[in-house]
Amino acid sequence: MFYKRETYKIMPTKVLKFHDFFNEYLLPNQIKNGAKLIGCWLTDTQDEAIALWQYDSYEEYVKIEKRVLKDEMHEIAQKQLLKLGNLFLEKEQDFMTSLGEHVPQKQNIAVSGYITNDKNETLLVKTYWRSDTWELPGGGIEEGETLDIALCKEVLEETGVEVKLEGVTGIYSNGETVSIVFCGKCIGGNLKKSSETQDVRFVKLDSSNVLSYITRGKFIPRVLDAMNGSCIPYEAFKVRPYRLIKRLGGTLGKN
Secondary structure (H helix, E strand, O other), X not given: OEEEEEEEEEOHHHHHHHHHHHHHHHHHHHHHOOOEEEEEEEOOOOOEEEEEEEEOOHXXXXXXXXXXXXXXXXXXXXXXXXXXXXXXXXXXXXXXXOOOOOOOOOOEEEEEEEEEOOOOOEEEEXXXXXXXXXXXXXXXXOOOOOHHHHHHHHHHHHHOEEXXXXXXXXXXXXXXXXXXXXXXXXXXXXXXXXXOEEEEEEEOOOOOOHHHHOOOOOOHHHHHHHHHOOXXXXXXXXXXXXXXXXXXXXXXXXX
């Protein structure tokens, strides 16, 4: 992994304004274009803010930075910075590479949904950082979230569509990330783009055109498996004592 550390020298009286500017303008543009924020910290003296970003490699960092600078959000941020005045006195950045894993490795978990409407059209999105392909909507899960809740939230945020899930169509792993694909139905909402999606639409997918939309190799099996229509059961539950939260498919019926 490759890391970038940004250090901002700020005036304690402008901490809140800097915090708002970072979260409203700088962070969304970086996330939108593929960067990952490890964390942001403020020193005890409140005169220094530090942001740590993660990239797969130096080459990936260069690509992301080019997209960030070309993005219209960057221009908007610069104009806003002029309006606000000197939010920080100085900005420094340096770069680091990892010397290895010093904590037990955890696999990332991602969810995505093969969502269809009453016309049997499939919901697809095109993100800013993978603009060469369409894909199923979805994303990562937060600590404490169940898979179904995380996916419904991600689909709504990315596309404006409310969904009802029906089951799991496939599980895919590359050793670092486990991706679980659900199938489901659109039950409401209106299509809209988000800070992560540059295009959102329902598409009539079939064997003759699916590869025209889904062009990245890792996404193709997920969509083809989901198009098959077979689902395995999914269950979310609590323990001590056992309490069923959500079950999709299987012999116990559907919720």
